[in-house]
Amino acid sequence: MKFSLLYKHYEETREFSDDPLRGAMAETVYDLSVDKAVRELCASGETGAYTLEVLKSPLKTAEEVEYRQAVLMDFVSSPKLLEELQDIFKNYDTLQSDWREMQAGIYTYGVPQTSGGILDATYEALRITAAFAKKTVSYFRSVYETVGRYEVASEGLRGIREYCREMMENRSLDEIGEISSIFGRDTVTGYRFKVRTETDDTLRIVSASLQEALPTEDNGLGERMKRLAARLTKTAPPADDTPEVDMGEFHLETARGILNESLYELYTVLGSIAGSIYEFFRGLSGELGFYDTGVRYVRRLAQSGAPMCLPKLLPREADVFRASGLYDLHLLLEGMPVGDIIRNDVTIEDCDGTLIRGANSTGKTCTIRSIGTAVLFAQAGLPVCAERAEISLRETVFCQFSSAEKDFDAADAAGRFEGEVKEVAAILEQLRPWSLVLFNETFQTTSYAEGAEGMQHILDALGRAGARYVFVTHMPIFERMDSPRVLKLEFGRDYRIRRL
Amino acid sequence: MSYPSLLFSDKASGTRIEEHVFEDVKLTAFFSEESIGAMRVLCRPEDIPVRQDLLRYLDGNGEVRGILKDLEAVSADLVRLHAAMQAVKCENERHYVFVGLMAAVADFAGLAASLPEQGGPLLLRFGSRFRGDFADPVWSDMAAEAQKLRKEADRIRRETFRMAGDNLWMRPDFRESYVERLQRCAAELGLPPERRQRDVSIRLDARMVNALARLHPEAFLAFRDFYARNSGSFDEGILSYRFELGFYLEALALMDRIRNAGLPLCWPAPAKEKRIRVRELYDISLLLKSGVRIVPNDAEFTSAEPFFFLTGANGGGKTTYLRSLANAALLFLSGCPVCAASAEIWPVGNVFTHFPQDERFEADGRYADEQRRVGEILAAHGGNSLILLNETYATTNEELAVSSTLALAEKLKDSGSFVLYITHQHGLEAAGVPFLSVIVDEDDQNRRTYRIERRREAEGSYASDILRRYGLDAESLLSRFPGNGGERA
Numbered sequence: 008m009k010f011s012l013l014y015k016h017y018e019e020t021r022e023f024s025d026d027p028l029r030g031a032m033a034e035t036v037y038d039l040s041v042d043k044a045v046r047e048l049c050a051s052g053e054t055g056a057y058t059l060e061v062l063k064s065p066l067k068t069a070e071e072v073e074y075r076q077a078v079l080m081d082f083v084s085s086p087k088l089l090e091e092l093q094d095i096f097k098n099y100d101t102l103q104s105d106w107r108e109m110q111a112g113i114y115t116y117g118v119p120q121t122s123g124g125i126l127d128a129t130y131e132a133l134r135i136t137a138a139f140a141k142k143t144v145s146y147f148r149s150v151y152e153t154v155g156r157y158e159v160a161s162e163g164l165r166g167i168r169e170y171c172r173e174m175m176e177n178r179s180l181d182e183i184g185e186i187s188s189i190f191g192r193d194t195v196t197g198y199r200f201k202v203r204t205e206t207d208d209t210l211r212i213v214s215a216s217l218q219e220a221l222p223t224e225d226n227g228l229g230e231r232m233k234r235l236a237a238r239l240t241k242t243a244p245p246a247d248d249t250p251e252v253d254m255g256e257f258h259l260e261t262a263r264g265i266l267n268e269s270l271y272e273l274y275t276v277l278g279s280i281a282g283s284i285y286e287f288f289r290g291l292s293g294e295l296g297f298y299d300t301g302v303r304y305v306r307r308l309a310q311s312g313a314p315m316c317l318p319k320l321l322p323r324e325a326d327v328f329r330a331s332g333l334y335d336l337h338l339l340l341e342g343m344p345v346g347d348i349i350r351n352d353v354t355i356e357d358c359d360g361t362l363i364r365g366a367n368s369t370g371k372t373c374t375i376r377s378i379g380t381a382v383l384f385a386q387a388g389l390p391v392c393a394e395r396a397e398i399s400l401r402e403t404v405f406c407q408f409s410s411a412e413k414d415f416d417a418a419d420a421a422g423r424f425e426g427e428v429k430e431v432a433a434i435l436e437q438l439r440p441w442s443l444v445l446f447n448e449t450f451q452t453t454s455y456a457e458g459a460e461g462m463q464h465i466l467d468a469l470g471r472a473g474a475r476y477v478f479v480t481h482m483p484i485f486e487r488m489d490s491p492r493v494l495k496l497e498f499g500r501d502y503r504i505r506r507l
Numbered sequence: 508m509s510y511p512s513l514l515f516s517d518k519a520s521g522t523r524i525e526e527h528v529f530e531d532v533k534l535t536a537f538f539s540e541e542s543i544g545a546m547r548v549l550c551r552p553e554d555i556p557v558r559q560d561l562l563r564y565l566d567g568n569g570e571v572r573g574i575l576k577d578l579e580a581v582s583a584d585l586v587r588l589h590a591a592m593q594a595v596k597c598e599n600e601r602h603y604v605f606v607g608l609m610a611a612v613a614d615f616a617g618l619a620a621s622l623p624e625q626g627g628p629l630l631l632r633f634g635s636r637f638r639g640d641f642a643d644p645v646w647s648d649m650a651a652e653a654q655k656l657r658k659e660a661d662r663i664r665r666e667t668f669r670m671a672g673d674n675l676w677m678r679p680d681f682r683e684s685y686v687e688r689l690q691r692c693a694a695e696l697g698l699p700p701e702r703r704q705r706d707v708s709i710r711l712d713a714r715m716v717n718a719l720a721r722l723h724p725e726a727f728l729a730f731r732d733f734y735a736r737n738s739g740s741f742d743e744g745i746l747s748y749r750f751e752l753g754f755y756l757e758a759l760a761l762m763d764r765i766r767n768a769g770l771p772l773c774w775p776a777p778a779k780e781k782r783i784r785v786r787e788l789y790d791i792s793l794l795l796k797s798g799v800r801i802v803p804n805d806a807e808f809t810s811a812e813p814f815f816f817l818t819g820a821n822g823g824g825k826t827t828y829l830r831s832l833a834n835a836a837l838l839f840l841s842g843c844p845v846c847a848a849s850a851e852i853w854p855v856g857n858v859f860t861h862f863p864q865d866e867r868f869e870a871d872g873r874y875a876d877e878q879r880r881v882g883e884i885l886a887a888h889g890g891n892s893l894i895l896l897n898e899t900y901a902t903t904n905e906e907l908a909v910s911s912t913l914a915l916a917e918k919l920k921d922s923g924s925f926v927l928y929i930t931h932q933h934g935l936e937a938a939g940v941p942f943l944s945v946i947v948d949e950d951d952q953n954r955r956t957y958r959i960e961r962r963r964e965a966e967g968s969y970a971s972d973i974l975r976r977y978g979l980d981a982e983s984l985l986s987r988f989p990g991n992g993g994e995r996a
Contacts, residue, residue, distance in 0.1 A: 179692035186685055199671045203684055206664045208584075208607040208657075209591035210600055210716055212709040216684035218667060251669065251678030252718045261712055262675045265668055268707045276686045279701030280693045425973050432977035435987070461974050464981040471990030 010170060010287050012163045013061065013294045013388075015074035028403050031437055032063035034430075038406035038447070039379045040337050047340045048303050054296035061297050065386035067400060069320040075388025076317050077161035079301045086302060088157040088164075089295060095149055096292040103285055106139040122263040129267050130195035133274040137190040140281035144184045146288065147174040174287075183280060189220055195270075198222055202269040215268035301389055308392070313345045318385040318396035323441040325399045326475070327356040328378065332394035335373040336380055339392070349502040350394070353378060358494040359470035361477045362485055365498025371479045372447060374504065378477060379404055379445050401443040401475070405434045408447040424450070431465060440473030447479045459484040466493075510744040511632045513751040516557055520549045524837070524858055531860040531897075532833040533792035537764075541750035542757045546841045552777060552854040558842025559774055560627040565759055571626065572759060574618055579752040581615045586749050589741075597713035599720045602730035603660060609737060610657035612745065613650030616640050649737050656733055663723045677718050758843045761791075765846060768794055770801065775839045775850035783808040783836070783893070783925055787848035790831040802957035803848070806832050814919060814926040816935055816942045817959070823945030824957035825929045829895050832927060833858060836893045855925065856891040859884045861899050874903045881915060890923030897929045909934050916940050 011017035036042050036059055045062070049055035066072050082089040110132055119125050151171035159165055174180055192198065201219040204212045308315045314332055321327060332350040339348060349370060355361050355378075365371050381391040385398045407430050427449055434444060450458030459482040466484075469476050470492065478484075485495055485507070495507040524547045529535050535543060550558065565572050588608040595601040619637035622630065640646050667680040683691075693701065711719070720727040765772050771787065778784070787803035802824065808815070817825050835845040839852045861880055877899055888894055899915070900908040909932050916938035919926050928940075946958040974980050978987065 177696065179695040182692050183689060186689060189685075196672075199669075201667055201669050201680065201682075203665065203667045203681060206666075206711065208660065208664075209588065209604050210711050210719075211591075212711065213707050215707055215709070216686050218680075218682050218684050220685075249678050249680045250722075251676040251680075252722050254675045254677055254714065254718050258675050258712065258715060259673055261709065261715060262668065262670055262673075264709050266670060268709065271705070272707075273685050273689075275705075276689050276701045280689055280698060283693070283698040283701075284696075428973050428977050428979060432979055435979070435984075461979065464984050465979060468984040468988040471988040 009289060010167055010291070011294065012078050012167065012291060013075060013297065014066075015071050015162065028437055028439075029063055031405050031434065032065075032403065035379065035383070035404050035406040035445075036063060038408040038445070039376050039383065041380060041383060044336055044340055044380075045300065048307060049300050050296075050303070054293075054300055057293040057296050058300040062383055062387050065383065065401065065403065066388065067386075067402075069322070069400065072320045072386060072388050072400075074162055078163040079298055079305075079388060080317075081157075081159045081161045081164050082298050082302050083305050085157045085159070088154070088159070089298060089302060091153050092150070093292070093295045093299065095146070095153060096288065096295055099146055099288055100292040102139060102142055103282070103289070106135060109135045122260050122267070126195055126263045126267045126270070129270045129274060130190075133270050133277070134190050134192070136274050136278045136281060137187040140187040140277055140284070141184055143281050143285045144180055144187075147171040147180075150288070151175060170287075180284075183277075183284075187277065187281075189222075192222060195266075196223075200266055200269070202265055204265060212265060212268075215265050215272065217269040217273050305390060308339070308390070311339060311345050313339055313348075313392065314350075314394045315390040316393055316395050318381070318391050318393075318398045320385060321397055321399045323400045323402070327354075327397060327399050328382070329354045329356070330378075330381060330391070330393040330396040330398070333374075333377050333381065333396070334392050335377045336392045337376060338373065349373075351377075351502075351504050353504065355475075355477070355494060357492075358475075359490070359492040360466055360475060361494040361496060362488060363477065363479045363496045363498070363504075364481065364485060366500065369498035369500060370502040370504075371498055374498075375445055375447055375477055375479050379406065379443075382443060400441075402439045402441040403443075405438075405442060405444045406447070407431055407434060407445070407449050409449050409451060435465070435468070438469070438472055438474055442474040444469055444474055444476040446476060448481065449478070451480070451482060455482045458482050459487060463487045510742065510748070511629075511636055513561075513629050513633055513748065513755070514545060514548075514554075514558070515550055516554050516628060517551075520551045520856075522549045522857055523547050524549065524840075525860075527862075527864075528833070528858055528860045529837070531862045532830045532837065532895075533795075534834060534837060536792060536795055537761050538757050539753060542754040545750050545754040546837065549840055549857070550842065555777060555840065555842050555854060557627060557629060559844075561629050562755065562758055562762075562842060562844070563774065564626040564630070565755060566762060568626075571622060571630075572756075574622055575752055575756060578615060578618050578748065579756055581611055581618065582746070582749040582752055584611045585615060586746050589743065589746060597716055598731070599727055600711075600713070600716045602727065602734040603716070605734045605738065605741075606653060606656045606660050606730050608741065609649065609653035609733075612741065613653050615745065615748075616650065646740075649740060652733060653737075656729055659726045659729065663719065663726055666719065666722070677715070677722060679722070754841075758841070762844060764794060765791070770794075770846065771848050772844040773847050773849050774844050775835070775847075775852045778851045778853040781810045781813075781853045781923075783832075783852050785832070785835055785845070785847045785850040785852070788828075788831045788835055788850075789846050790827045791834050791846045792830060793827070800957075804828055804831070804957075804959045806835075808925045808927075812941055813924065814916070814940050815928070816916075816938075816940055817927060817929045817944070818931065818942055819945030824959065825945055826897060827957070828943075828945075828959050829897055829927055829929055833860060833893070833895050853925075855893045856889055857887065858893045859888060859895065861894075861896045863898055863901065874900070874907070877903075878911070885915075885918060888922065888924045892924040894919065894924050894926045896926065898931065899928065901931065908932050913938050 009017055041062060042059055045055050045058050046052075049058060066075065113128050113131050113135075119128050148171070151168055154164055154168040154171075159168070198220045200217060200221075203216045203218050205214045207213045305315065313334070318330075331352045333353050334348045334350045339345065351370070351374060353374065363371050363374065377392065381393065381396060382398060382401055382404055384391050385396065386400060391398075407427065409427055431449065438444075446462070450462050459480075462478070462480070462482065462484055466476060466478060466488065470490075488495075496504050497507055498504060526543065526547060529538070529543045529546070534546075538546065565575065585608065588604060588611055591604045592601065592608060595604060616637045619634055620641050622634035624631060624634060640650075665679075665681065667678050669676040669678060669680075690701070762772060770789065775785075783806060785806045788806050789801045789803045793799045793801050804824075806828075817828065819825055831846065835847060835850060836852060836855065836858050838845045839850070840854065840858070845852075861877070861884060864876075864880075881899065884894060896915075900911045903911070912928070912930060912932055912935060916928070916935070920938070920940055927943075941961065943959050943961060946960055975983070978984070
């Protein structure tokens with residue numbers, strides 16, 4: 008169970024899962040230089056790494072994207088709220104690690120060997136765990152009060168406020184807090200206990216459960232008198248009228264063993280439950296880091312006077328990419344004045360794929376990068392670098408950019424070509440319908456005729472597989488691809504796109 | 508009256524297979540240590556079809572199989588309670604545990620007596636033995652009393668200890684524990700069940716058991732009286748059913764698993780003359796890996812050709828083939844079905860394996876260790892065994908390896924035992940032993956086929972262009988992405 012500001016329908020398996028596509032998405036982020044952009048925008052390396060992980064997991068529904076867009080807009084309007092929540096959840100993040108560290112600290116001087124030492128260590132683990140449980144429970148109030156001080160419109164932030172209110176009023180959560188509060192004394196000698204045991208059919212105790220732990224009164228005269236009487240008579244007054252057999256004090260080792268097991272059981276169960284409650288908000292610190300990056304990104308574009316928009320996400324079957332005034336974020340972050348950055352209107356619809364050609368340095372790579380970045384950002388719930396955009400959801404975005412630096416031996420063209428072939432084969436291996444595949448000058452490491460022929464078969468296959476592609480190339484492939492379902496674009500010397 | 512075996516009509520053959528053989532061929536992944544213990548003791552050849560009949564009967568009769576499962580569970584209790592009886596520290600404890608032990612004997616007997624009078628001689632004899640018990644009124648009364656007293660014993664298994672300082676009291680006082688309260692709260696909050704707790708095992712000392720007796724005097728007097736009257740009734744022979752039943756149940760579970768994987772099983776016929784002939788043999792251990800394509804092979808060993816060298820590329824399936832053959836023999840000798848389409852197997856007197864075992868050699872070095880183990884096999888095989896050698900002498904220099912192999916082959920080839928010897932050594936033709944080889948597909952980038960055949964000359968090289976190699980040629984792409992998949996807009 009977990010509350011998420013990134014996902015409306017959170018699934019544990021979704022977030023940064025072992026999806027094999029994540030490897031491909033890492034390539035995509037690298038090829039599109041999104042990693043550089045994120046590093047430039049982020050407050051810390053940790054936040055940057057988290058943001059990249061989010062970008063590598065594109066959202067699959069417009070509903071999820073809108074959920075995230077709304078939360079981002081709340082934080083853009085109330086940056087102080089973001090700051091306060093970041094402070095709260097930064098502390099929250101350390102709760103569990105502190106708890107674990109303190110538990111490990113119990114055994115700093117080795118594992119105890121005596122029954123008394125073992126009992127003391129188990130009690131200490133319970134005491135630390137009880138404190139962790141109490142603190143965890145208290146966070147619902149802090150979050151509720153913080154969010155309550157701001158006007159928020161998003162479903163995510165309103166939801167977290169309402170959720171915290173319900174939890175604060177929950178009787179069961181209260182009871183967990185009450186039980187945790189019992190175990191605040193420094194040592195196990197501060198209590199009298201009742202432990203219920205169950206034996207098996209060979210009279211071995213197989214379970215020991217703590218029924219009662221009553222703090223002893225350290226300073227009361229009456230208690231001192233009772234203890235004195237107990238010492239003199241080697242007994243103690245019975246707690247009630249239940250018949251019992253006085254076993255004296257000859258069973259110290261066994262009694263400690265039984266008590267230890269009952270405390271251990273309580274410690275593990277309380278630890279597990281506290282851990283589950285902690286899960287409600289686990290990871291929110293990272294999620295807020297993503298929004299922090301988003302707010303910084305929006306601020307940076309606004310300060311530069313560059314246009315941006317929250318794109319309208321369309322179902323994948325609508326199968327369009329329409330962006331007015333699309334530009335390359337990378338150029339902006341490199342310091343190019345906004346006025347010098349060429350903006351293009353790009354419309355890709357009713358086709359299986361797009362071929363782009365043009366002379367060197369006319370904007371082909373910037374455009375394919377802008378398209379890819381726009382899709383990634385849109386499906387991450389971020390604004391895109393355009394005046395207006397309508398984008399169909401894509402299953403994933405694959406890239407094969409031969410111009411990106413790779414570990415090929417430049418002198419070994421055959422090796423480099425094989426490297427590219429391997430990358431394309433890996434993409435096809437993982438291909439899913441409605442994926443977007445971006446090729447930048449692929450197969451130009453072999454003769455253009457051979458490369459073009461090879462690419463033609465691959466692009467045809469992509470179309471048959473229901474994927475979409477954009478291919479930037481110098482190779483003579485325009486003539487080969489004469490299907491009406493192939494869009495052909497050409498860049499002129501004026502950096503403008505023309506449809507052929 | 509003693510307890511009749513479920514494994515042997517009369518007695519065992521007297522031969523034991525070495526434990527490491529089962530480890531080498533990975534049968535330990537499918538059978539427990541106890542069952543391997545049962546399989547190591549070879550039965551007489553005439554008992555193989557008797558066991559096969561029993562397994563076949565159990566395989567087709569879910570109800571009886573269910574009874575055997577219950578019997579196995581009770582037999583595990585018997586073993587545990589018997590061990591507890593050996594370790595008691597006071598008379599009250601002895602009387603308490605004895606009640607449980609005898610109640611378990613009664614449970615076991617009741618289940619055994621409920622078996623239908625079918626299933627072949629071993630099962631018939633077993634059920635009949637326990638039906639005889641119930642015909643004896645003294646025994647029946649004892650069993651009924653044990654089961655009644657067990658209910659009383661169960662009632663007093665829950666107590667509460669009150670602890671104040673170093674003092675301890677025992678009392679019947681049952682309230683909701685903190686853990687139960689927490690679990691209730693967690694359930695109300697919709698939290699997942701907490702992680703599994705550790706097993707607790709604290710033995711009550713004699714004083715504590717006596718305190719328990721003081722808290723429940725009437726019950727313990729009844730236990731004492733029962734023990735006084737029946738302490739001579741327990742026969743330890745009943746404990747051996749634990750592994751005998753385990754063997755049959757694990758064999759049946761394995762058969763289910765194989766069938767669920769869609770693989771064939773066959774009941775091998777004992778060969779009338781000395782030979783091993785198996786069709787479409789496959790390695791059971793491949794079941795442990797998911798997504799593995801299982802390639803069956805044939806095996807044929809005869810008196811005229813009892814010995815083969817097996818050579819070929821690494822990763823081509825040599826060890827898999829060897830394991831398949833060993834598993835077939837071991838399963839057959841245990842009375843189980845084998846992993847093949849059909850099989851006819853001579854009931855060899857023993858099975859030996861010689862696998863690389865880095866950890867086994869000591870100060871004398873690896874070669875000396877290999878020689879020692881080879882020596883043990885030569886001394887023990889008796890001319891009627893299956894001997895499986897996996898890259899023996901691979902760790903020494905080639906000259907010594909070849910000469911050692913030739914010497915070994917000379918000793919084994921006419922010995923009467925069946926031998927399969929995997930090796931990479933060259934120059935073994937002088938041994939006069941035929942070769943098997945793994946087949947690679949030269950027309951398909953030397954792809955491993957995992958097929959084993961008599962050796963032919965087979966050398967080749969990879970020759971295809973890069974796109975084709977990676978499946979990116981037009982034909983491959985068309986075949987993988989034929990189109991019209993419904994997703995196209």
